[in-house]
Amino acid sequence: MPFTTSRSAVVAASTLSVLLLGTAGVHAEEPAHAGGATPDISVAEVMRHLDALQRISDAHNGNRAHGTAGYQASVDYVREKLDAAGYRTSLQEFEFGGKKSWNLIADWPRGGKSGKVLMVGAHLDSVDTSPGINDNGSSVGAILETALTVSARKASPSQHLRFAFWGTEEETYIGSTHYVNTLPPAELSRITAYLNFDMIGSPNAGYFVYDQSPEVARHFQGYFDAKGIPTEPATALNGRSDHEPFLAKGVPVGGIFTGSAEIKTPEQAAKWGGTAGEAMDKCYHQACDTPANIDKHTLDVNADAIAAMVWKLGVRK
Ligand SMILES: [Zn+2]
Structure with a gap:
């Protein structure tokens, strides 16, 4: 090897x-070293995280929503994995609707000599009617596994790597807004890009790329082009996830998305497969958003895309 x-x-x-x-x-x-070749993230390992989040939901009234013990248990699960892997983790507390919540922030202690920061985030909460496995356990599992791979490689990346697991996204990205609004401007200006992931294993999937920042989008686009997978802009997610507060402060953002309640058109079914006339995620915000709601092939492709972008933009450059 x-x-x-x-x-x-x-x-x-x-x-x-x-x-x-x-x-x-x-x-x-x-x-220091560059972190090796672009990793192939194991979808089986990502699914283990989704199964764990489902068990947490099962033990806490069927959800992991803001202000619940199920959300706290989700934070504990992810933090324990990151601590064991050598990350410096911290909880940023905030309050919404009279209830406390937390963003979990994980900084990789090696590398980053350039003074630049690549940030990668996903919301960790569910709505209160759902275990939230595609929305958004799928992205949590994928970025967690990417972070664990950085550790396993003992990578010393060119940019400082920071992973964020946001609280209270489902109440209109409260946690990420709190983070951005309380970050000193000098710190904010060091962030070269914020990569956001919110639903990446939809059962009747599309392949959508955020198009707000062309300098980031072209890298994701190049990844899917090389795989021969056609994409569309992720416009259904505009104004609807944790990249918004970063974008509002002028930070370049990027990400990928596989669809929620949007109905797949015949044209989309022709190029991506799946079923025309049905929602891309028919269990969106419902109790049936369990690990059985995940398309494992889609999750595999997108988890690899995330790792490839982290390596390309933050580890190697
Ligand atoms: Zn979501």
Whole structure:
């Protein structure tokens, strides 16, 4: 395996330097490296996170909504995985409707010497009528697995990587708005792009790319072009997810989306498969939005797209 080989070689070289130079100016830190080839995210691992979120919902009145113990248990689940992987995690508390909530922010401690920040986010809450597995466990699982892959590779990325799991999106992106509005302007200006994911495993899927920031969109577009998958602009999501507060502050945004209650047209069914005349997610905001509501092929393609963009924009560049 190239990754293991090159790392062993570098470690051997630095050991030699220590022997030659003694302790003067030589640190025992592992050397920086680019993070290896673009990873292939395991959809089975992503599904394990979705099954865990479903169990949390089952144990908490069938949802993981704002202000509930089910939401707190969702935060605990994701945070524990990130802490174990070496992330610096923090909870940003805010209040909505008289109830407390939290954004979970995870910073990767290595790399980022450029002073630039790539941010990747997904909302972690569900509505109170649904376990919220496509909306939005699908994206939570995919960005969590991408974050865990950064850790497994011991990547030292070019940009600082920050993953955000937002609270209270379902009440019109309250958590992400709070984050953006309380971030010092100097910090905000370091964010080169915010990548948002909200529903990426829809059972009657379309392939939609955010088109607000062409400099980010072209990278996603290139990914799907290379796979021979036609896309459309994600206009159904405009004004409806956590990228909005970033966009309002002038941060470039990007993302992908596979459809919610929109009805698939015959033209869309012809190019993407699936069923014309039916919703792209017929369980949108309903109790049937369980792991059984996920199209695993769609989730696989989109989880790989997310990792590819994180590697392209933040890890390697
Ligand atoms: Zn959503």
